[in-house]
Amino acid sequence: MGKKIRESKILYIFLSVLISIALWFYVTSLDGNEDTITIGNIPVTFSGVEALEQRGLMIVDDAPRVSVRISASPMVLARLDNQSLQATVDVSQISEAAQYTLAYTVSLPAGVSANQVQFVSGQVGNVSFTVARYASRPIEIQGQFTGTAAEGYLPGSADDFVFSPTTLTVSGQAELVEQISHALVTVDGEELTQSINGDFPYEFIDANGEPLGELDVEVDSQTVHVSFPIYATAEIPLEVTLVAGGGASTANASYTLSEDTILVAGSSQAVAAIQEEGALTIAAIDLATVQDGDELQLNIPLADELTNISGFTEVTVTIHLEGELATRTIETDNIEVINCPQGWSARVLTRVLSVEIRGDPELVDAVIEENVLVSVDLSQVHEAAGQYSMAATVYLNSVGTVDQIGVMNRGYEVVVELSRA
Known part of the structure; x- marks a missing residue:
């Protein structure tokens, strides 16, 4: 019971002190008592900055700060500090870059009237600041790789x-922006196998290629997303496919290459795919188009996914x-025309065509003119009267297979005249 009484007395004492302080503030605010204080570190706000920007100008210094000395009642002073007071400088009339000293005015916050406050000093004054040319431009981004790739892998360029x-x-500030040549992103890593x-x-x-360090400029992004390839590499054999023809068989034909392999680079999947094929086929060569010793x-x-890094x-x-x-x-002169368009007639103007055959000497010697047939297909001819040079197909009716005897592919052509039927 006694403990509760003691706690109640303490509470009453605390409330009495609090009420006394409040009453003192109230009474002093009514009876005209005033205090005088100095409020410092008030940031200067520039008005008319939009007009500066339209002229390609900007303020480059940190905002100046000023101090005021004010007399007012304690209750009013309690509402004033360097955040509620505002010092303003009008820069809307500035038209060129230079050092300026202009007047500022300190204004009161909303809810505090001028008749409640007396500025002892500092309500007006001058501040100095610098106006410079403003610039904004896009900057190229470049990259450099300073790491290493694992064996069998190649970093990109x-x-x-x-x-x-x-x-x-x-x-x-234009003076700073104009110093920048490009932005450099550096990526590294050791024994890399992945991009x-x-x-x-x-x-x-x-x-000059020198880092500029920290520049007091604004940039629209603080980082850059980078993709940089680490290529897999492989040495791939080269080959050609030989097609029997012109009396030459693949069993009796061979070839040599000036380069037997090629070094390729690409994604792991693309390199693995060509490795599974075993070799890269350069071309199919019809033996009817070549002679012994031809080069x-x-x-x-190469597929688009692969890069030739061999140098040839x-x-x-x-x-x-x-x-x-x-x-x-x-x-x-055994020349025929097939698939002549309906309503048209064709006349072969080429009287005789020289055809080259090759193969086993006995079979070649046994061929007569009647064994050779030249056929001209007009299914794709332009349907208009006139003369046309058309590709011709030569057939050899002879004893023996294409591996033993055949027609050399020399791009035979025959001239045909087309007219209305």
């Missing part, structure tokens, strides 16, 4: 970097034909 965003927009994807910081580089320059075809893009193929092969030219 500087051109392989992909950035998002593709450029950085830098804004601020790099992620957000990375960057640094600004000047025209052919062939381009190396062509291969020389040398053809070797074994066994005795005879060659003979036969002139024939």
Whole structure:
């Protein structure tokens, strides 16, 4: 019981003190008692900044700060500090970059009237600040890889970097913005086998390739998303496919290549796929188009997913034909026309066509003119009167297989005249 009484007395004492303080503030606010205080570190606010920006100008200094000395009742003073008071400078009339000293005015917050406050000093004054040219421009992003790739892998080149965003927009004092040549993103890693994807910081580089350090400028992105490839590599055998023809069989034909393999780079999946094929086929060569010892320059075809890193893009193929092969030219007038368009008639103007055959000497010697037939297909001819040079197909009716005797593919053509039937 006694304990409760003591606790009640303490509470009553606390409330009495609190009420006394409140009454003192109230009475002093009514009886005209005033205190004088100094409020410092009030930030200066610039009005008319939009007009500056329209003229390509900006304020580059940190906002100046000022102090005031004020007399008012304690209750009013309690509502004033360096956040509620506002010092304003009008910069709307500035039209060029320079150092300026202009007047400021300190205003009271809402709810505090001028007749409640007396400014002893500092309500007006001057502040100095710098106005400079404003610039904003896109900055190119470049990348460099400083790490290593594992054995059997190859890092991409500087051109392989992909950035998002593709450029950085830098804004601020023109003198600083104009120093920037590009933004450099550096990525690294050791013994890498996977491509790099992620957000990375960057640094600004000047025209001499030197880092610029921290610049007091605004940038629309603080990091850059980077994609950079780490390629798998493999050495792939090269080959050609030989097709029997012109009296030459694949069993008696071979070839040599100026380069037997090619080094390719690409994604792990693309490299694995070509490795599973065993070799890269450069071309199919019809033996009816070549002679023993012929050399052919062939381009190396690659899928878009792969890159040739060997340094050569062509291969020389040398053809070797074994066994005795005879060659003979036969002139024939046995020329027919097929698939002439309806309503049209065709007349062959080429009287005689020279045809080259090759194969086993005995079989070649036994061929007569009647064994050779030249056929011209007009199914694709332009249906208009006139003369046309048309591709011709030569057939050889002879004893023996295509591996033993055949027509050399020389791109035979026949001239045909087309007229209305």
